[in-house]
Amino acid sequence: MSEDARFGxxxxxxxxxxxxxxxxxxxxxxxxxYETYGALNADASNAILICHALTxxxxxxxxxxxxxxxxxxxRMVGPGNPIDTDRHFIICANVIGSCMGSSGPATMxxxxxxxxxxxxxxxxxxxMVRAQAxxxxxxxxxxxxxxxxxxxxxxxxxxxxxxxxxxxxxxxIIASAARHSAQNIAFHEVGRQAIxxxxxxxxxxxxxxxxxxxxxxxxxxxxxxxxxxxxEGLTEKFGRRLQDRDSKTFGFDADFQVESYLRxxxxxxxxxxxxxxxxxxxxxxxxFDLAEAHGGTLAHAFKxxxxxxxxxxxxxxxxxxxxxxxxxxxxxxxxxxAASFVELSSAFGHDSxxxxxxxxxxxxxxxxxxxET
Amino acid sequence: MSEDARFGxxxxxxxxxxxxxxxxxxxxxxxxxYETYGALNADASNAILICHALTxxxxxxxxxxxxxxxxxxxRMVGPGNPIDTDRHFIICANVIGSCMGSSGPATMxxxxxxxxxxxxxxxxxxxMVRAQAxxxxxxxxxxxxxxxxxxxxxxxxxxxxxxxxxxxxxxxIIASAARHSAQNIAFHEVGRQAIxxxxxxxxxxxxxxxxxxxxxxxxxxxxxxxxxxxxEGLTEKFGRRLQDRDSKTFGFDADFQVESYLRxxxxxxxxxxxxxxxxxxxxxxxxFDLAEAHGGTLAHAFKxxxxxxxxxxxxxxxxxxxxxxxxxxxxxxxxxxAASFVELSSAFGHDSxxxxxxxxxxxxxxxxxxxET
Numbered sequence: 001m002s003e004d005a006r007f008g009x010x011x012x013x014x015x016x017x018x019x020x021x022x023x024x025x026x027x028x029x030x031x032x033x034y035e036t037y038g039a040l041n042a043d044a045s046n047a048i049l050i051c052h053a054l055t056x057x058x059x060x061x062x063x064x065x066x067x068x069x070x071x072x073x074x075r076m077v078g079p080g081n082p083i084d085t086d087r088h089f090i091i092c093a094n095v096i097g098s099c100m101g102s103s104g105p106a107t108m109x110x111x112x113x114x115x116x117x118x119x120x121x122x123x124x125x126x127x128m129v130r131a132q133a134x135x136x137x138x139x140x141x142x143x144x145x146x147x148x149x150x151x152x153x154x155x156x157x158x159x160x161x162x163x164x165x166x167x168x169x170x171x172x173i174i175a176s177a178a179r180h181s182a183q184n185i186a187f188h189e190v191g192r193q194a195i196x197x198x199x200x201x202x203x204x205x206x207x208x209x210x211x212x213x214x215x216x217x218x219x220x221x222x223x224x225x226x227x228x229x230x231x232e233g234l235t236e237k238f239g240r241r242l243q244d245r246d247s248k249t250f251g252f253d254a255d256f257q258v259e260s261y262l263r264x265x266x267x268x269x270x271x272x273x274x275x276x277x278x279x280x281x282x283x284x285x286x287x288f289d290l291a292e293a294h295g296g297t298l299a300h301a302f303k304x305x306x307x308x309x310x311x312x313x314x315x316x317x318x319x320x321x322x323x324x325x326x327x328x329x330x331x332x333x334x335x336x337x338a339a340s341f342v343e344l345s346s347a348f349g350h351d352s353x354x355x356x357x358x359x360x361x362x363x364x365x366x367x368x369x370x371x372e373t
Numbered sequence: 374m375s376e377d378a379r380f381g382x383x384x385x386x387x388x389x390x391x392x393x394x395x396x397x398x399x400x401x402x403x404x405x406x407y408e409t410y411g412a413l414n415a416d417a418s419n420a421i422l423i424c425h426a427l428t429x430x431x432x433x434x435x436x437x438x439x440x441x442x443x444x445x446x447x448r449m450v451g452p453g454n455p456i457d458t459d460r461h462f463i464i465c466a467n468v469i470g471s472c473m474g475s476s477g478p479a480t481m482x483x484x485x486x487x488x489x490x491x492x493x494x495x496x497x498x499x500x501m502v503r504a505q506a507x508x509x510x511x512x513x514x515x516x517x518x519x520x521x522x523x524x525x526x527x528x529x530x531x532x533x534x535x536x537x538x539x540x541x542x543x544x545x546i547i548a549s550a551a552r553h554s555a556q557n558i559a560f561h562e563v564g565r566q567a568i569x570x571x572x573x574x575x576x577x578x579x580x581x582x583x584x585x586x587x588x589x590x591x592x593x594x595x596x597x598x599x600x601x602x603x604x605e606g607l608t609e610k611f612g613r614r615l616q617d618r619d620s621k622t623f624g625f626d627a628d629f630q631v632e633s634y635l636r637x638x639x640x641x642x643x644x645x646x647x648x649x650x651x652x653x654x655x656x657x658x659x660x661f662d663l664a665e666a667h668g669g670t671l672a673h674a675f676k677x678x679x680x681x682x683x684x685x686x687x688x689x690x691x692x693x694x695x696x697x698x699x700x701x702x703x704x705x706x707x708x709x710x711a712a713s714f715v716e717l718s719s720a721f722g723h724d725s726x727x728x729x730x731x732x733x734x735x736x737x738x739x740x741x742x743x744x745e746t
Contacts, residue, residue, distance in 0.1 A: 023623035122623040182607035182631045183599065189632045190595045192625065193639065194567060197588035215570035222563045223596050226556065231691075234555035240662060248660055250396035250495040252565065252652060256659065258555045259562045266566070279625060286629065287621060289613060318604075318691075 010058075010065070011035060012101050015134050019096075022124040029110070032135045033101025034058050034093035037077065038085040040141070047141045048083055048368075049132065050092040051149030051156035054281050055221075055273055057100040060092040061085070066272045075356055082365035087372075088145065093135055095128040095156070097280040102131075105276035106207060118204035123280060125152070125288045129159045133167070143167050146368060150174035150353035151320065152281070155288050158328065161309070162290060162301040170308040170371045172364055175317050175353040177324035178298055178331070179289035184319065187227055188282040191220030195275045204276045217275040218266030225265045230316035230349030234258060291331075298331035305332075309339040310367040312353075312360060319350040340367065383431075383438070384408060385474050388507050392469075395497040402483070405508050406474025407431050407466035410450065411458040413514070420514045421456055421741075422505065423465040424522030424529035427654050428594075428646055430473040433465040434458070439645045448729055455738035460745075461518065466508055468501040468529070470653040475504075478649035479580060491577035496653060498525070498661045502532045506540070516540050519741060523547035523726035524693065525654070528661050531701065534682070535663060535674040543681040543744045545737055548690050548726040550697035551671055551704070552662035557692065560600050561655040564593030568648045577649045590648040591639030598638045603689035603722030607631060664704075671704035678705075682712040683740040685733060687725040689718075713740065 010033060017028030035058040040047060050060050050073070057064070061071040061078055077083040083090055094102040097120070105120040112119075136144070147168050149157040154176025161171045177184075195201055198216030206212050226234075238258035242248065245255065254260035294300035309332055313325040322343045332339035344359050346352035353360070383406060390401030408431040413420060423433050423446070430437070434444040434451055450456040456463055467475040470493070478493040485492075509517070520541050522530040527549025534544045550557075568574055571589030579585050599607075611631040615621065618628065627633040667673035682705055686698040695716045705712035717732050719725035726733070 118625075122625075179613065181604060182611045182613065182629075183602075183604045185613070185629050186595075186599045186607060186631050186635055189627075189629075189635055190592060190599065193595060193636065194570075194592045196625070197567075197571070197592055199572060219563060219567045219570055219592065222559075222566060226559045226563065229556075231554060231556045231694075234559060238555045240552065240555065240558070240665075252491075252495075252569070252656065254562075256555075256558050256562075258559050262559055262562055263566065283625065292613075321604075 010101065013135065013138055015138060017134075019127070019131055019134065021121050021127050023121050025121045027096065027103060027121060029103075030096065030131055030134060031101065031103045031107060032093050032096070032131060034091055034135060035060065035062055037061055037090040038088050040089040040139075044141050045143070045145060046087065047089045047091060047136075047144050049136070049144050049147045049160070050077070050083070050090060051132070051147065051153035052092060052095065053149070053151035053153050054285065055269070055278075056153070057098065058092045058094045059100075060090070064272070067268075072354060076361060076364065082361050082368060083148065091135070091139070091141075093132055095281065096131045097123045097128065097277060097284060099274035099277040104274070105204065105280055106274045115207040117207065117276060120276070120280065123284045125155045125159050125284050126163060126293070128284065129156050129163055132156070132160075133164060136167070143169060145371065146170040146172060148172040148174075148364070149176070151176055151350065152285055155285065158290060161305060161307045162294070165305050165307055168307045170310070170367065172310045172312070172367060173325070173328065174312045174360070175314055175320055175350055177320040178291060178328050180286050181324075185286045187224060188286050190223050192279050192282060194219040194223070195279060198275075201275065204279075206275075212270070213275045214270040217270045217273065217278060220278060221269040222262045222266040225262060227319045228349060228351045230318065230347060232316055233348040236347055298327065299334035302332055302335035302337045305335060305337040307337065308367075308371055309337060310363065311339065311341040312363060313343045314346045314349065314352040315343055316346060316348065317350040317352065383474065386508065386511055388511060390507075392500070392504055392507065394494050394500050396495050398494045400469065400476060400494060400504075402476070403469065403504055403507060404474065404476045404480060405466050405469070405504060407464055407508060408433065408435055410434055410463040411461050413462040413512075417514050418516070418518060419460065420462045420464060420509075420517050422509070422517050422520045422533070423450070423456070423463060424505070424520065424526035425465060425468065426522070426524035426526050427658065428642070428651075429526065430471065431465045431467045432473075433463070437645070440641075445727060449734060449737065455734050455741060456521065464508070464512070464514075466505055468654065469504045470496045470501065470650060470657060472647035472650040477647070478577065478653055479647045488580040490580065490649060493649070493653065496657045498528045498532050498657055499536060499666070501657065502529050502536055505529070505533075506537060509540070516542060518744065519543040519545060521545040521547075521737070522549070524549055524723065525658055528658065531663060534678060534680045535667070538678050538680055541680045543683070543740070545683045545685070545740060546698070546701065547685045547733070548687055548693050548723055550693040551701050552664060553659050554697075558659045560596060561659050563596050565652050565655060567592040567596065568652060571648075574648065577652075579648075585643070586648045587643040590643050590646065590651060593651060594642040595635045595639040598635060600692045601722060601724045603691065603720060605689055606721040609720055671700065672707035675705055675708035675710045678708060678710040680710065681740075681744055682710060683736065684712065684714040685726075685736060686714075686716045687719045687722065688716055689720060690723040690725065692723040
């Protein structure tokens with residue numbers, strides 16, 4: 001397996017593979033687009049892998065090339081921040097299946113020299129992690145100082161500890177779960193059905209004429225976005241306030257601020273995300289059940305683990321509620337692994353891990369520093 | 374105002390109106406399709422009005438003409454049941470804006486002799502209640518023994534007590550709220566956007582060629598349906614169980630039982646419901662804020678009320694959680710109104726009010742009987 005291309009300011013590598021997949025197939029070549037921050041030290045012991053969430057990307061602390069916005073975790077990653085670019089070598093790779101440069105349904109199928117579309121193989125979280133392991137091999141990193149992720153990033157982080165325990169010194173798993181619940185699956189299925197109901201989806205073969213199923217994807221995003229917030233947060237932020245108007249219009253325009261906000265979330269999302277990638281990544285998340293791969297007992301995933309674990313949940317997160325983190329902690333305890341766990345208070349539901357939260361920063365900072373001594 | 378038509382086995386009346394609407398317009402004529410059960414007694418003192426929910430209808434205890442299924446509340450309504458067809462005269466009318474015979478976007482606009490479509494006036498919950506009051510006038514019922522409803526039916530019931538306090542002896546409000554929260558509005562907006570994103574919606578003018586926006590309506594229903602259930606209920610009912618298969622398909626068919634169930638909910642709904650009605654009724658619910666119409670103080674809605682109130686909520690209902698019922702109870706207490714309130718335990722979320730729940734039946738039975746002595 002070797003690198004045969006690296007181009008652009010953004011880092012990208014083409015690994016020849018093949019990468020064996022849980023579906024039984026394989027992916028070759030494997031394109032991985034990634035960003036790095038800071039410098040790898042002489043013994044390659046300061047590397048931190050950050051795993052991104054469903055609609056996240058590698059631009060964890062650099063400007064997003066499409067939106068022009070700051071990286072999605074600049075509050076956590078940067079000089080002097082808990083994930084410290086002065087101290088750590090930080091890697092964040094776009095997951096395979098996604099649409100920011102890594103292999104996914106919008107990239108070229110070498111067999112047809114056309115975009116994969118729905119011929120792209122269905123992936124799992126473990127497949128994403130195995131691809132990241134190839135990237136670490138390529139970068140000459142044998143062992144991670146830490147793997148860190150929130151939401152789907154946490155699913156990857158915990159999968160890292162199960163698949164490659166010897167390669168992970170510490171793991172930080174935030175607002176996440178060891179499996180997707182029936183309600184999680186249900187919300188994802190609504191999003192997928194919204195995309196596939198859009199006539200412009202055309203079985204996923206919409207790349208040729210630049211006419212993607214934007215309406216369906218926007219609806220999918222709107223539905224998902226509600227699950228990222230809390231009832232309390234929505235009430236605090238919007239309540240029943242009207243949108244730039246003194247009174248109701250008795251029509252179907254966005255009367256309420258919360259309607260306008262949601263529509264904006266849907267519309268802006270389609271500019272930066274591929275509908276097929278949304279299908280593939282939600283599917284990978286729905287398939288995620290770490291216990292299942294270990295005979296139905298989650299603790300078996302961590303047998304003999306020397307990894308240090310830090311789990312953080314948020315009290316208003318109803319997508320991956322505290323009980324899901326607690327299930328992981330109980331399994332870690334049963335396996336005799338070193339685990340710390342905190343439930344933080346925040347009004348903002350699941351999205352809290354992306355927002356300003358000094359307490360979260362303090363915890364991650366302390367946990368990482370304790371692992372460096 | 375007089376009846377000029379009554380036809381079919383199902384009862385229907387055309388009232389000349391005009392019915393003044395909160396939007397400032399008026400509706401004329403006003404068609405109201407309704408069912409009755411039991412017999413009105415000599416002094417017309419045994420009438421109970423049941424108000425239905427968003428996608429409900431007048432077939433509360435009779436076979437649905439489209440689906441062939443039993444009425445939606447046969448557990449509560451029938452001989453010897455709490456709402457007793459041997460003791461009470463029970464009326465349930467399809468709300469205006471709906472699609473089971475009452476005036477709505479699919480009915481004829483007398484000005485154009487074509488279906489109203491989006492020219493139908495935007496309604497409020499109070500408009501629906503005022504139309505029901507016309508029906509009671511028509512039926513010669515001055516005062517209701519009780520008005521009863523769950524979910525949107527509860528919004529109508531509580532509006533009855535505020536608009537026509539002298540006409541309501543008792544009110545039973547189940548799994549409901551005195552206003553729609555930001556999260557409630559957000560979920561409805563997703564549904565509306567799903568419908569309006571369907572190219573077959575065509576600005577609501579889809580009646581002529583019998584090609585309605587079924588895909589969009591099915592997605593709307595799927596999203597809403599999740600909010601009717603609880604995480605606990607979904608886990609109990611489906612968990613992560615696969616659908617008639619031994620293993621995952623690594624495709625996008627319904628692998629999980631919960632996916633298959635949700636798809637079925639979406640697909641079967643479109644056979645019995647009109648997409649434009651879904652837009653209009655969700656809008657009416659979003660506009661609902663009983664305090665707003667009373668200077669922002671909910672208690673003012675009940676000033677001097679002689680109505681007896683019974684409120685019931687369910688502990689796993691996250692659509693209209695117990696806190697919403699408690700807000701109503703506090704307002705009733707502040708207004709000096711007679712109110713009883715119970716939170717019941719049930720695994721099944723908001724839908725609990727439609728399901729077998731002996732405790733709920735006992736409470737409604739006792740409350741109604743106490744009002745008869």
